[in-house]
Structures are given as C-alpha cells and as structure tokens.
Amino acid sequence: MNPIDQEFDSESEVEEGEMTFLEHLEELRWHIVRAIGSIVVFAILAFIYIxxxxxxxxxxxxxxxxxxxRMMCELSKKTGFTDLCIExxxxxxxxxxxxxQFTTALTSSLMIGLLFAFPYAFWEVWRFIMPGLKMSERRAARGAVFYVTALFMxxxxxGYYIVSPLAINFLANFQLDPSIVNEFDITSYISTLATLTLGCAxxxxxxxxxxxxxxxxxLTPKFMREYRRHALVVILIVAAVITPSPDVYSQILVAIPLVLLYxxxxxxxxxxxxxxxxxEQALMKSDGYED
Incomplete structure (x- = not known):
C-alpha cells in the first residue's frame, strides 16, 4: 500500500473512531430522509402531470x-412472419x-417517483456505505452509482418497450371462449406493467x-463458464415465464439480452x-522486500 492510500485509510479510521453508534444512526437517518424526500418530490410532480x-x-x-x-409490424413486413404484427x-x-382511479393515480405517482428518484436515492445510500470501505474496495467500486443506475434504467x-407489450398482447388476445370478454381492471393492468418493468430492472x-x-x-468466472449451458436453460425458462406468449420469436427476443448480461x-x-x-502478488512482493 502506498503512502497516499495509508493516509486515506488512517483518516477514515480516525473519522469512524470519532463517531459513536448513535451518531452513525443519526447520519443514516438523514441519508434515508433525503432519499425518501427525493421520492416524494418526484411523486408530487408525477401526480401533477398524471x-x-x-x-x-x-x-x-x-x-x-x-x-x-409499430416496429413489430415493420419487422413482419420485412421478414414475412405475419404473426409478429399486432393489429x-x-x-x-x-x-x-x-x-x-384516485387511488390508482396515487400509487402510480409513488411508483414513478421511486423510478425517477432511484439514482439520487441510491447515491444517498452509497454515501453512507462508502466511508466504511477500504481504499482498495473504494477503487474497485468506483462508478458504482453510474453502473447500477445505467443498468436499472x-x-x-x-421491460417497458419489449417485455410488457409482448405480455399484454398475449394476455389481451387469449380467450377460453369467444363469448368471454376481456375487461381488465385498471389496477390489474398497472400491476402487470409495473411488475414486468421493475422485474426487468x-x-x-x-x-x-x-x-x-x-x-x-x-463466485468465480470458471464456475460461470462451466455452468454456462445450465444458465442458458434457466434464461430460456425465465424468458418463457416473462413472456407468456407461446411465440418462440418473443422468447428469443427476451432471452438475447439476458444471455448478454450473463x-x-x-x-x-x-x-x-x-x-x-x-x-496478492503485490502483497507478496512487499513482504519479500521487507524480509
């Protein structure tokens, strides 16, 4: 460890040593308050423009x-697979x-507030966690807020543009008998949309x-490579569950990003x-030099 890292580590230890348990709780409380406050602000804005x-x-x-x-219909025209077009x-x-409708507006505003406030809320939580990490761990976790937020979005x-439309199309056009009319409650629709979207996030x-x-x-990369085929089977099952449609093209469309993520x-x-x-090699060299 170089002198700069030692200095930062010692400073963090001093700061942690100066803070009591109650002071840590107080600091955590304010981080949580600011995070919840950001959610409330965005929820209010969402309700205004609901x-x-x-x-x-x-x-x-x-x-x-x-x-x-519309894009699926364009793809249907180019490929000749007429089943892709949803008319x-x-x-x-x-x-x-x-x-x-009023309670649905409130719950929807809250979910939208959570969605848009997520980057700031996560940043507040990360600010509380980061001082407890070692300097090497801080360097390894550099950009964590950006990556977590980017992947979340x-x-x-x-989920919104791919999974939800495919699921809604299948559930809306599935009928046990033509005499049965699909009249969905708005809360059921919102729940399906939110579950699929946040699930993908x-x-x-x-x-x-x-x-x-x-x-x-x-976890090790060797383990993940050895079980790549098993993971592919699991991904296909997840894609089949996420997209209730029996259409194999929809399942493949969902599975491809999951495979890339793996x-x-x-x-x-x-x-x-x-x-x-x-x-470890640097530590061994350092120990050898000291000996």
Missing amino acids: HEIYDGVILAPSKTSFWTY KLNFTLQSREMAG MGVLF LTFQMPIVAFVLSKVGV EVSIWVSGYVQRMRLKE
Missing part, C-alpha cells in the same frame, strides 16, 4: 399505435371502485450481483479475480 403520463406512457402499451407494435388488442380497461426500458443488475459475489469469493457477468467476475491476484 393525466399526461397516463395518456402518453402508462396506457401507451394498451394501444396498437405503441412504438413496439388488435382485444380488451378494455375499467375501474370498479368508487375511489379506484436499461432494464426499465427493456432488477434482472439487469446481474453484473452488479456478479461483482459483489466475486468480490467476497463466492456473458458480461462472466467478464466482471474475471476482472475481480484478476484484481485480487494483482493485489
């Missing part, structure tokens, strides 16, 4: 004019409770999970292993 948000964002996947459906969504939305976009955190598990020594996770695990080996 009509525009519903018309242009939340209800968009329920209309055939949605971007994904009709056989369902209507309704609210069955007196205060149903990529997962949200993937969490799934896209796979490289981050691989980094943490590799850092603590639980390959990226292997690279991340290998990077952590290489960094650990370098640190």
Whole structure:
C-alpha cells in the first residue's frame, strides 16, 4: 500500500473512531430522509402531470399505435412472419371502485417517483456505505452509482418497450371462449406493467450481483463458464415465464439480452479475480522486500 492510500485509510479510521453508534444512526437517518424526500418530490410532480403520463406512457402499451407494435409490424413486413404484427388488442380497461382511479393515480405517482428518484436515492445510500470501505474496495467500486443506475434504467426500458407489450398482447388476445370478454381492471393492468418493468430492472443488475459475489469469493468466472449451458436453460425458462406468449420469436427476443448480461457477468467476475491476484502478488512482493 502506498503512502497516499495509508493516509486515506488512517483518516477514515480516525473519522469512524470519532463517531459513536448513535451518531452513525443519526447520519443514516438523514441519508434515508433525503432519499425518501427525493421520492416524494418526484411523486408530487408525477401526480401533477398524471393525466399526461397516463395518456402518453402508462396506457401507451394498451394501444396498437405503441412504438413496439409499430416496429413489430415493420419487422413482419420485412421478414414475412405475419404473426409478429399486432393489429388488435382485444380488451378494455375499467375501474370498479368508487375511489379506484384516485387511488390508482396515487400509487402510480409513488411508483414513478421511486423510478425517477432511484439514482439520487441510491447515491444517498452509497454515501453512507462508502466511508466504511477500504481504499482498495473504494477503487474497485468506483462508478458504482453510474453502473447500477445505467443498468436499472436499461432494464426499465427493456421491460417497458419489449417485455410488457409482448405480455399484454398475449394476455389481451387469449380467450377460453369467444363469448368471454376481456375487461381488465385498471389496477390489474398497472400491476402487470409495473411488475414486468421493475422485474426487468432488477434482472439487469446481474453484473452488479456478479461483482459483489466475486468480490467476497463466492463466485468465480470458471464456475460461470462451466455452468454456462445450465444458465442458458434457466434464461430460456425465465424468458418463457416473462413472456407468456407461446411465440418462440418473443422468447428469443427476451432471452438475447439476458444471455448478454450473463456473458458480461462472466467478464466482471474475471476482472475481480484478476484484481485480487494483482493485489496478492503485490502483497507478496512487499513482504519479500521487507524480509
């Protein structure tokens, strides 16, 4: 360890030594308060513009004019697979409770607030965790907020533009009998949309999970390569669950990003292993020099 790293480590130890347990709790409390405050601010803004948000964002996947459906029709024309083009969504939305639309507006605003405040909220949590890390761990985790946020947003976009439309199309056009009309409650629609979107956002955190598990020594790139075929089977099963449609093209469309995330996770695990080996070699050289 060079003198600069020693200086920073000693400073952090002094700072931690000066703070009592109650002071740590107080600091954590303010980080949580600021994180929740950011969620509340974005939720209020979302509630103010809730009509525009519903018309242009939340209800968009329920209309055939949605971007994904139009692109699938274009792809259908170019490839000749007519099943890809979605020309009709056989369902209507309704609210069955007196205060149903108002409570739905509140819950939707809260979810939107959480979505947009996520980068800042995670940054607040990270600010509390980071001082407890060693200098080498800080260097290894540099850019954590950016990567976590980027993967989260990529997962949200993937869930909103790919997975949700495919699932909504299948569920809307599936009928046990033509006499049964699909009239979905708005809360059921919102729940499906939110679950699929946020589920994809969490799934896209796979490289981050691989980094943490590799850092603590639980996961290795060798293990992930050996079980690549098993992982592929699991990914295909997950893709089949996420997209209830029996259409194999939809499942492949969902599986491809998951496979890429797995390959990226292997690279991340290998990077952590290489960094650990370098640190061990540097430590051995340092010990040899001292001897």
